[in-house]
Amino acid sequence: MEFDDLKGTSGEWLRGTGPESDIVISSRIRLARNVADFTFPPRADESTRRETEALLKENIQELSTASDLKVIDVNQIDDLDRKFLVERQLISREHAESSGARSACIGALETVSLMINEEDHLRMQVFRSGYALESAWTQINRIDDELEERVSFAFSDEFGYLTSCPTNVGTGMRVSVMLHLPALVLTKEIQKVFQAMHKMNLAVRGLYGEGSQAMGDFYQISNQVTLGRTEEQIIQNVKRVIPDILDYERRARQALIKEDRQRLHDQVSRALGVLSSARQISSEETMEKLSSVRMGINLGLVDDIEISTVNELFMHIQPAHLQKIRGEELESTQRNVVRAAYLRDRLTRPPQN
Amino acid sequence: MEFDDLKGTSGEWLRGTGPESDIVISSRIRLARNVADFTFPPRADESTRRETEALLKENIQELSTASDLKVIDVNQIDDLDRKFLVERQLISREHAESSGARSACIGALETVSLMINEEDHLRMQVFRSGYALESAWTQINRIDDELEERVSFAFSDEFGYLTSCPTNVGTGMRVSVMLHLPALVLTKEIQKVFQAMHKMNLAVRGLYGEGSQAMGDFYQISNQVTLGRTEEQIIQNVKRVIPDILDYERRARQALIKEDRQRLHDQVSRALGVLSSARQISSEETMEKLSSVRMGINLGLVDDIEISTVNELFMHIQPAHLQKIRGEELESTQRNVVRAAYLRDRLTRPPQN
Numbered sequence A, B: 001m002e003f004d005d006l007k008g009t010s011g012e013w014l015r016g017t018g019p020e021s022d023i024v025i026s027s028r029i030r031l032a033r034n035v036a037d038f039t040f041p042p043r044a045d046e047s048t049r050r051e052t053e054a055l056l057k058e059n060i061q062e063l064s065t066a067s068d069l070k071v072i073d074v075n076q077i078d079d080l081d082r083k084f085l086v087e088r089q090l091i092s093r094e095h096a097e098s099s100g101a102r103s104a105c106i107g108a109l110e111t112v113s114l115m116i117n118e119e120d121h122l123r124m125q126v127f128r129s130g131y132a133l134e135s136a137w138t139q140i141n142r143i144d145d146e147l148e149e150r151v152s153f154a155f156s157d158e159f160g161y162l163t164s165c166p167t168n169v170g171t172g173m174r175v176s177v178m179l180h181l182p183a184l185v186l187t188k189e190i191q192k193v194f195q196a197m198h199k200m201n202l203a204v205r206g207l208y209g210e211g212s213q214a215m216g217d218f219y220q221i222s223n224q225v226t227l228g229r230t231e232e233q234i235i236q237n238v239k240r241v242i243p244d245i246l247d248y249e250r251r252a253r254q255a256l257i258k259e260d261r262q263r264l265h266d267q268v269s270r271a272l273g274v275l276s277s278a279r280q281i282s283s284e285e286t287m288e289k290l291s292s293v294r295m296g297i298n299l300g301l302v303d304d305i306e307i308s309t310v311n312e313l314f315m316h317i318q319p320a321h322l323q324k325i326r327g328e329e330l331e332s333t334q335r336n337v338v339r340a341a342y343l344r345d346r347l348t349r350p351p352q353n
Helices: A046-060 A079-087 A093-097 A133-150 A182-186 A190-199 A231-277 A283-298 A307-316 A319-326 A332-347 B046-060 B079-087 B093-097 B133-150 B182-186 B190-199 B231-277 B283-298 B307-316 B319-326 B332-347
Strands: A024-033 A070-073 A103-106 A112-116 A122-129 A173-180 A202-205 A218-223 B024-033 B070-073 B103-106 B112-116 B122-129 B173-180 B202-205 B218-223
Touching: A024 A133, A024 A231, A046 A103, A046 A112, A046 A133, A079 A093, A079 A319, A112 A133, A122 A133, A133 A231, A173 A231, A173 A283, A182 A190, A182 A231, A182 A283, A190 A202, A190 A218, A190 A231, A202 A231, A218 A231, A231 A283, A231 A332, A231 B231, A283 A307, A283 A332, A307 A319, A307 A332, A319 A332, B024 B133, B024 B231, B046 B103, B046 B112, B046 B133, B079 B093, B079 B319, B112 B133, B122 B133, B133 B231, B173 B231, B173 B283, B182 B190, B182 B231, B182 B283, B190 B202, B190 B218, B190 B231, B202 B231, B218 B231, B231 B283, B231 B332, B283 B307, B283 B332, B307 B319, B307 B332, B319 B332
Parallel strands: none
Antiparallel strands: A024 A122, A024 A173, A070 A103, A103 A112, A112 A122, A173 A218, A202 A218, B024 B122, B024 B173, B070 B103, B103 B112, B112 B122, B173 B218, B202 B218
16 A cells, blocks of 8 residues: 555545444444464564564465455654554554554555554454444454464453453453544533543543544543453443434534524634635644534535545644645644645635536 | 615725825814804704704805715614714714704715714814825815805904814814724734824824724824914824824834734634634624734735725624615624625635636
């Protein structure tokens, strides 16, 4: 896969299609695995890392359940390319920022990504656009099963799969649903969601996972418990809360409309006005205003912009994407200018004829 | 004159043409006169007011120096029409809000306005677009001379013309220049202008004269002393300070450009973006953003909007103008919606072909 093929797209999972896509951006399932008898990455020396990487790459490339994978040598690509892959959520920040032999095997549609030598030897991820956890689970389970026929994973009869960090032991699974919750943020009811999730042992994170801020009103709901439950139980646990959150966000949107449609329309329309006219704009402000516009489209308050355009912009205005699109390295202030120019170009409405 | 003829225009003096029109909106000279042997308005009973009004109207309509005047009976028109005339600066707020027999004689180009039974029996005003005090003086002086051949004005050899308020005794003249000073406001140097004017016995007021706020970065510089000086001296006194203020504002604009052109361009462009996209907007915010756009046009940062459009919008977005244009009375919140719709309509750029 060439980066040049990627930079004009947004990844299949961010297409903004699929079930409940007015709120659910994407569904993701990740499995953590380690190869038996090899030192786990945090303590492995470089030769062990290389050995593990070679073993996994070889077997991954033979997979019939994921035959379109391209291998990217994360240790060899430059820093900008690594950040680009992080923004696309194809590799984790940790994977990008660590050092030594490591790679990523990425499916052509970007719905599959297998990281080698992340915190664990193998972190497998499957994405779906919209709310589609079963479909993601079916695919990742097949890949996992096929790979396990070829590679012996570190496994304990008592605990299940063994991982570098105890929080992943057992299933090694993280089930995440990325939600767009602008109305709950606007009405400040989002705190109640946090509290409810906390009680149910579910985590709420921002766009880029652990420690990241909830830019653009995106929130990732995921399980915290990986041990003592089956994969299906973990999925069910996440699935149990999602319909309530969707309902809660939709009610909040309708309440905003009902309470003061004009004000909401004004806010959405001004957000689009600023995005279409600014001459310099930070990624934070862009995310915030794109979030408004995205909600506006879903509420029928904006009719001349496609939701797919907005979804794509969320990705393209990120620092590394912007630099890849522009084809040069840019300082933060330059990026603000280039970002504004890119937005004006993408959002300028065609002449009405 | 029909109001319907007025509502689509902005008044000749606000066309934004004339000398120094990047900063000088308009020049205005006003003369206060009272008819000898008639009680002055503040103490006159209604029959005296009517008598004075009839006498002045009759003689004003015979003027050859101002032959295109239409008489508006300010006592008979409704409140909205009065406010409309105030916004156009054709009558004063005091004239609009007082009661009893009173009228206004207005020239077809709106460069001449004679108020009958304001604070004085007669308040004559001549306007010019841009910086043109001599031309205004020549015209008002001719009107005054011709009228004085017909009507005997209250005059004292010791003091000069007598007026209701002692601050106008002598020449009865107020010379005003309306300036657009956005860069001095932005750089906070406007305070220095206030201080300098104060020292020179000149007043600085907002768009609608005494007690009005300086909306849209418009400032009116005018004389305070009317006594013990000739009309020419008063004009010279105002003229002495204007070139320095123009120079000061232009330097501030260039400094803003030099310091951070990108930021200024961003500010101007966002202002236009908001004006073109808002769904509800107050007159204060509109004035503030139009002010930015006006400066942007003069600095070459905006190229697809005419300065005359912006000048006209300053007038048309005022409450009474909006209601006249829309043809119905509107509450404040309704006006904010109608104002936004009007702005979107006027500022939407034509398709580029």
